[in-house]
Amino acid sequence: MDDRKYQICTNCVMDTTDSAIVFDSAGVCDHCKGFYTQVEPNWHTDARGREQLDGIIERIKADGKGRDFDCIIGMSGGIDSSYLVYAAKEMMGLRPLVFHVDAGWNSQIAVNNIEKLVDGLGLDLYTEVIDWQEIKDLQLAYFKSGVPHIDTPQDHAFFATMYKFAEEHKVRNVLTGANYSTECIRNPIEWMYYQSDSIQLKDIHRKFGSRPLKNFPITSILKHKLYLPYIKGIKVERPLNYIPYIKSDAVKLLTERFGWQPYPQKHFESRFTKFYEAYWLPEKFGFDTRKVQYSSLIVTGQMTREEALEKLRVPAFDPETIDQDFEYIATKLGITTDELRGYFNAPNKSYKDYRNQRSIYTVGAKVMRALGMELGGKR
Template identity: 40%
Template sequence: MLQKNRSYQVCSYCVMDNTNPGIAFDSSGQCNCCRDAIARKPYEWWPNDEGRGRLNAIVDNVRNQMSNRPYDAIIGLSGGVDSAYVAHLLAREYGLRLLAVHVDGGWNTQAAVRNIELVVRSLDIDLHTEVIEWEEMRDLQLAYLSASVLNQDAPQDHAFFSTLYKLAKKYNQKYFFSGVNFSSESIHIPAGGYPAMDARNLKAIHRAHGATSLRTFPVMSSLRYLWLVKLRRQVQIVKPLNYLPYDKEAAKRLLVQTYGFVDYGSKHQESRFTKFYQEIYLPARYSFDKRRLHYSALIVAGQITRDRAIKELSVPLITEQQAMRDKRFVAKKLGIEFLELERLMALPAIPHEHYANNAALYRLNHALRRLVPRFS
C-alpha cells in the first residue's frame, strides 16, 4: 500500500510501481525488482543451445537413476498452461514415465478440470488426484480471511507442497518437474509475500480463528520442509522451462492446437479462489494489481514491450459486474453471507508476523539462496 507523503512512481524499465513499500527506485528511475531479476537472469534462464544441452543432461540422469522404479518423475498438474506444457515436453519430447499429481482444494474451474483430463488421456500419463477435505479447507480459508493477512492463497499452496512430498515418499520418487519459470515469474517484491510453507504460522492463524480441527489437512512443519527440500533434497525440484526459450503464449497456442486446451483466463486462475484473491482481494486491500508482476517479468524476458504492458494495464482488471458475481460465488462456497465476506475484506490488514511464525528461518534460507548464484 502506498505510504503517506510518498508520490506515485512507476519503474522506468518495467511496470512495477511503488504501491508496495518494498519497491525502491535508483537515480534513473529503475526499480529494485527488475534490477534484481536482470542480475539473476544469467544464473536462472538459459533460452539457448546451452540450456537445451543442460536439460538433455538432466533428463538423461533422471532416466538412468529411476530406471528401476515405476516412474521417472512426478509433475504437478493444475490445469494451467505451464504445468500442461511441462507434461507435453517431458512425455512427448523426452518420453519420460510420469506420475501427474493434482491437489483438489475445492476451487477448480471447469476449464482446469477439462484441461487435466485432456492432457493425461492424450499423453497416457498416470494421474493421482488428492482431494482435500472440504470442511477443513473451508475452515482454514475462513480463518485466514478473519486473520486479515496478506497471503490468502497459503492454505491451497501449503496443501499442494505437503501432498507432493507425501506422494514422493509413497511412490519412492526423487524428482519433481515444476512449471515454475523465469520468463513469466522472475519479478519478486522484497518482503512482498509470505511463505505458504510456514506451518507454525498456518496453525497459529487457525488456532486464533478456526472453528474445526485440521485432522486430515496435509501440514508439513517448516523445519521438515527446509530440511527435506533445501538441505537433504529428498525430492529435487527441476524447472525445465528455464532451459528453454519458453514463451507462455506460444505454449498456450500449442496446447490448444494439440490437445484442445481450454483458455481459463489470466495467470494462475485455474482456481476460483485464486482468481478472487488476485483480481478482487489484493486490489481492494492493498491497491495492488498482480498483472504488474507478470508483465514486468515478460519485459525482462524480452517478450513484451513496456509500452504494450502499460496499454494492457489500462484495461480494467475486472468489471464491476464480474467482481460482484465472483464475490457472491466465493461467499456461497465458503458458507457465509455476502455482507460477511465484504466485512472480512474490509478488516485492517494484519502482518503474518502478528501470529506465531518461523519467518526468521525463511529469511535465512532466502539470504543463503541469493548468495549461491554469485559463486556458481
C-alpha cells in the same frame, strides 16, 4: 503501500505499491536490476542449458528404472504446469505421473485442460482431494485474520500433498513449472507471504479456526528445503529454465494440439485464486499481481511496457459479475455475502501480525544465492 510519492518503474510496471521498491537515478527499479544483473547472465536456454537438462533427464531416467513412472509433475491446469507436462513427455522422453490436488476450487476449464493433456499424451493422472471441511475452515480463518495472503491454505495443500506422496512412494524426482521466463519478477513479501510457513498457518488457524486440522496436509520450510532433498534424496527440478519457453508460443501449441483453453490471467484456473488476485488483493490492499506478471514478461521480451500499462488500465475483475463472485465464494464457504464483505471492510493486517519464520526464509535465501542455487528475487 507506504507514504512516498507514487512512482512507477521506467522499464517495467512495478511501482510504489511495493513499499520496499528502490529506484535508481534513471527510475529503473531494483526488480529489473536484479533480473539484468543476477538472473539473465546466469540463465541459459541454449546449448548450455540443454546440456544441463540432459544431465538431469539422464539421472531421472536412471532413478525411475523399473518403475511405472520416473517423476511426478504437479499440474493445476495453468499454462506453466500444462506446458511442462507436454515438454517432459514429448521433448524429454520422461514418464511422468501427473499429480493434481483438488482443493475444491477448480474451474471447469482447468478440469478440461488437465483431462485433455493427460489423455492426449497417454499419461496417468493421480488426484488427491483435500478434506473440504478442514480447508474451508482454514480459508475462513485467513479471511478473519485480515492478511493479504488468503490463498495460502490452497497453495500449502498443493505442495505439502505432493511432497508427502513423493516421500511415501519413494519418488526421487519432482518437476515443477516454476520458471524465470514468466516468473522472474516475484511478488513482494507484503503482497504474498511464504505459503510454506507452517508456524504462521498454525497460528492463524489457532486464533480463528473452529475445527482441528486432522487431515489437512502440513509441511514446513525446513522439511522441504533440508529433510526431503538431503535426507530422503527427493530432488525438485525446474526444467522450463533450461529450454526456450515463450508463453504465447506455449499457449498456441497446447491450444492447437490438445484443445487446451487459455485463461484471462495467470492463476485463474482456480476460482478462489481468481477472486483473490483479481478483486480481493487490489481492491482491499492495493496489490495488483498483474504488475508482477507483466513485468516478468517485459524484462524477458514477451510484452512491451505500453501493452502492460494498457492492460492495467482495466480492472482484473469484471464489475458486472463481481456481486455474483462474492455470492459464489461466500456460499461455498458457508457464510453470507454480508459476512464476506465484513472481512473485506475489516482492518488490514500483515504477516508481521502473526507468528512467522521470516528470519529463517531470509537466511536460507541468502545461503542459496551465495551457493548459486537460486538466482535473483527480492523475497
